[in-house]
Amino acid sequence: MYRPGLMTMNDQRIISRIYIILVAAILSVMATVPVEAVNPLTSTEHDPVLIGEQREIEIGKSTDQQIRQKYRVSADANLSQRINGIGQRLAANSARKIRYNFTVLDDEMVNAFAAPGGFIYITTGLLKRLKNDNEAAAILGHEIGHVVEKHSLKAIQRQMLAQFGLAIIGSLLGDGGLSQGLLLKASEMSASLLLLKNSRVNELQSDVQGVRIMRISGYDPRAMIDVQKMLLAQSGRNSSFAILSTHPPSQERIDMIRQAINDQNVGY
């Protein structure tokens, strides 16, 4: 029976097939660069994101479980509450409206990272090195920037394509539930990618997002420069700070942050 305005199953099938062909065409262009040779954390704004938001959140939750198995969550309720308070105040002004979770890990490792789906972590080791809430907001704002730009999601997608090839595309498209096997694979990748070095471009993008979010939220974005300077000084000292390898500090980042702060348009 013909129902005007409604697509038949067959129409939908044809449309989804066309979509798959289009995405495959885009990816085959991307594939001219050997995927394995590329650091998965080097994303470009041209990376099409195939994994839908529901799936991203599912991967994030599964990654969160793995992180909680690996690290101890801080038992200091006041500290967790304070960090969550700063994080939620920033997240309310993020360009990406999803539910954000901020977790303090009780670990001497000096690090912070963002898993897909808005799951953000900061260690007590790093918090000890920060002077005030503005500096904590600088770290959390930067991590929110990674979530906004979907950096870890793009990295997982890139890894999955490298490992499984174009055959995986049908399973990645859209928002239906991922199979348990694929979900586990994706979250394992996600947990290991968190410990890799973010690319220069990803860092600069997240800093700019962070400055914008800090400013609208009423935190002083100059704290981001102070944190960068502290980390840059550490990197000259053969330091064991993990954050130096996951989020490499640089003079270029300081210059870019300064420029973003001075830009009247940022945040307004």
Ligand SMILES: [Zn+2]
């Ligand atoms: Zn970063």
